[in-house]
Amino acid sequence: MRRLTAALRRSPQTEPLLGGTVSLDGCTLDLQDVSPIHEAFAPMVRDLRYDVSELALATLLQAVEAGVQIAALPVVLLGNFPHRALYVWGEENRIAPAELAGRRVGVRAYSQTTGLWARGILGDTYGVPSDEVTWVTTEGSHVDTAKDPATVERTSGTLVDALRAGDLTSVVLGAPFAAGIDELIPLLPDWEEQQERFYDQRGWVPANHLVVVRRELLRSEPDLIRGLYRGLAASIDAGLRAEPAGTVRARAVRYGISPGLLDMLGTAIRYAREQEVIHREIDAADLFADFEKYVGEA
Numbered sequence: 001m002r003r004l005t006a007a008l009r010r011s012p013q014t015e016p017l018l019g020g021t022v023s024l025d026g027c028t029l030d031l032q033d034v035s036p037i038h039e040a041f042a043p044m045v046r047d048l049r050y051d052v053s054e055l056a057l058a059t060l061l062q063a064v065e066a067g068v069q070i071a072a073l074p075v076v077l078l079g080n081f082p083h084r085a086l087y088v089w090g091e092e093n094r095i096a097p098a099e100l101a102g103r104r105v106g107v108r109a110y111s112q113t114t115g116l117w118a119r120g121i122l123g124d125t126y127g128v129p130s131d132e133v134t135w136v137t138t139e140g141s142h143v144d145t146a147k148d149p150a151t152v153e154r155t156s157g158t159l160v161d162a163l164r165a166g167d168l169t170s171v172v173l174g175a176p177f178a179a180g181i182d183e184l185i186p187l188l189p190d191w192e193e194q195q196e197r198f199y200d201q202r203g204w205v206p207a208n209h210l211v212v213v214r215r216e217l218l219r220s221e222p223d224l225i226r227g228l229y230r231g232l233a234a235s236i237d238a239g240l241r242a243e244p245a246g247t248v249r250a251r252a253v254r255y256g257i258s259p260g261l262l263d264m265l266g267t268a269i270r271y272a273r274e275q276e277v278i279h280r281e282i283d284a285a286d287l288f289a290d291f292e293k294y295v296g297e298a
Contacts, residue, residue, distance in 0.1 A: 001026070001027060001028055002026060002027040002028075002224060003027065003028050003029070003030045004027050004028070004029055004030065004051040004052055004217075004224070004228065005029075005030045005032060005049075005050045005051045005052070006029040006030060006031050006032065006050060006051065006052045006053070007031075007032045007034045007037065007040035007043075007044065007049075007050045007052075007053040007054060008029075008031065008037075008052070008053070008054050008077070008211075009035075009036075009037040009054055009077065009078070009209075011077065011078070011239070012239040012242065012243060012249070013077065013235060013236045013239035013240065013243075013249075013253045014077065014232075014235055014236075014239070015235075015239065016234070016235040016238040016239055017029070017231050017232060017234070017235035018031060018235075021235075021238065022231055022234045022235045022238060023231070024227050024228060024230075024231040025227035025230070025231070026223065026224055026227050027224055027227060027228070029052070032050060037054050037209070038056065038142075040053055040054065040055075041053075041055055041056055041059050041142040042142040042144075044070070044212070045059060045062075045063040045066075045068050045070065045142050045143050046142070046143075046144055048068075048069065048070070048214050050214075051213060051214055051217055052211065052212070052213045052228060053211070053212055053213075054077055054078075054209045054210075054211060055070075055072075055209060055210060055211070055212045056112070056113045056142070056208060056209055057113045057116070057207050057208060057209070057210060057265075057268055058111045058112065058113040058115075058116045058268075058272060058277055059111065059113070059141070059142045059143060060072060060210060060212065060287070061268070061269060061272050061277065061278050061282060062111060062141060062142070062143040062146045062277065062278060063142075063143050064282055064287065065146075065278045065279065065280060065282065066143050066145050066146065068143070069214065069215040069216060070212040070213065070214060070215055071212060071213055071214075071215040071218045071290040071291060072210055072211070072212050072287045072288055072291065073210070073211045073212065073213065073225075073228075073229055073232070073255075073288075073291055074210075074255060074256055074257045074261060074288050074291065075210060075211040075229070075232050075233075075236070075254075075255045076207045076209070076210055076252060076253055076254045076255070076261070077209045077210065077211060077253060078207070078208040078209035078252065078253070079205040079206055079207040079208050079209075079248075079249075079251075079252030079253065080114075080175075080205065080206065080208060080248055080252060081117075081191075081195035081198060081199070081205060081206060081248065082114060082117035082118040082120075082121050082206060083121065083186075083188055083191040083192075083194045083195040083198065084175055084186045084188070084191040084192075084195070085114050085115075085117070085118045085172050085173065085174070085175075086105070086118055086122075086170045086171070086172060086186065086187040086188065087163075087170060087171050087172075087173050087178050087184045087185065087186060087187060088163070088169070088170050088184075088185060088186075088187050089163045089164055089166075089183050089184065090183050090185065091185060093169070094185065094187060094189070095169070095187070096126075097122060097125075097126035097128065097187060097188065098126050098127055098128060100122065100126075100128050100133055100169060100170060100187075101128050101132040101133065102132060102133075103133060103134070103169040103170070104133070104134045104135075104136055104153075104167065104168050104169055105133050105134070105135055105136065105168060105169060105170045105171065105172065106135075106136045106137070106138075106155075106159035106162060106163060106168045106170070106171035106172065107135055107136070107137055107159075107171070107172040108137065108138055108139055108159070108172070109137050109138070109139040109140060109141060109142075110135050110137050110141070110148045110149070110152045110277070111141040111142070111143075111146060111148075111277055112172070113207075113208045113209075114172055114174065114208065115135075115172045116268065116271055116272060116275065116277060117206045117268070117271070118172050119133075119271065119275055120267070120268075120270075120271035120274075120275075121198075123271075123274065125194075129274070130151070130274065130275040130276075131149070131151050131275075131276075133151065134151055134152075134153060135148075135151055135152045135153070136152075136153050136154075136155050136159070136162065136167075136168060137152055137153070137154055137155070138154070138155060138156075138157075138158070138159060140154075146277075148276075149275075149276040159171045159173075160173075160181065160184070163184075164183070170187050199251070202263070202264070202267075203260055203263075204251075204260045204261070204263065204264040205248060205251045205252035205264075206252075206264065206267075206268070207252065207264060207265070207268070211232065213225055213228070215290060218290055218291070218294055218295070219290065219294055222294040222295050222296075225291075225294070225295055226295045226296075229255075229291075229295060232255060233255045233256075236253055236254070236255055239253070240253065257285075257288055257292070261284075262284045262285060263284075265284035265287065266284040269281070269282050269284060
């Protein structure tokens with residue numbers, strides 16, 4: 001039976017597939033040991049190392065612009081609101097979001113998807129364009145030809161240490177990491193209210209990770225990718241049945257091409273253009289052109 005090398009993170013929505021409860025037609029997955037999953041992104045877009053891979057949305061957009069031979073599947077495996085992603089060091093250092101203009105903010109990489117969404121919210125909601133902030137990073141882009149804008153600096157130290165020392169006003173972090181350091185608190189005290197207002201207005205949760213495959217594989221063996229897509233869909237359905245209704249994960253994880261998915265991706269593309277993460281226009285529907293042409297399921 002055909003074996004596909006796969007870099008996918010274990011989660012309640014992928015575990016039915018990766019654990020064998022859901023099976024694939026015509027193939028099995030040779031799951032690669034990659035943790036954290038973002039360490040798979042550079043090998044995928046630089047070397048096409050895997051047949052199928054989870055991939056950050058911002059990396060996908062940069063890869064498409066660079067002509068990397070991957071094709072996206074309409075499968076969102078991870079998403080979250082960015083309203084809690086900006087942290088400060090202690091209550092005494094909390095400022096209004098609009099006051100970030102002219103300040104220094106840390107983010108692991110400028111092309112990190114969480115940072116993309118956080119900067120977009122700062123611009124749309126609080127009137128702070130990304131180019132009015134100095135973004136301090138510790139890593140470059142997964143797509144090695146992508147260049148950061150002039151407002152980006154690199155540091156050799158850790159972002160949390162720089163925040164503690166007062167060299168940064170805020171940092172973009174994932175909530176699980178931030179939860180382990182008591183002094184880190186969200187910049188937005190009402191982040192929960194703000195993210196629900198965002199959802200009420202938009203109707204979608206920002207995506208962080210989608211699924212991609214090698215384009216040559218999709219075009220040469222579309223039945224194989226159709227089976228993979230159906231397996232991912234079945235796994236998501238099984239996982240969501242055990243998920244309490246209304247959680248962020250239940251609203252974020254999805255499959256299938258829908259107006260909401262395209263609206264969300266279109267917003268991410270707008271943010272990426274405004275922030276100079278990418279430099280040309282991309283149509284959200286074009287991300288799935290190969291999928292629709294060769295696999296024919298939505």
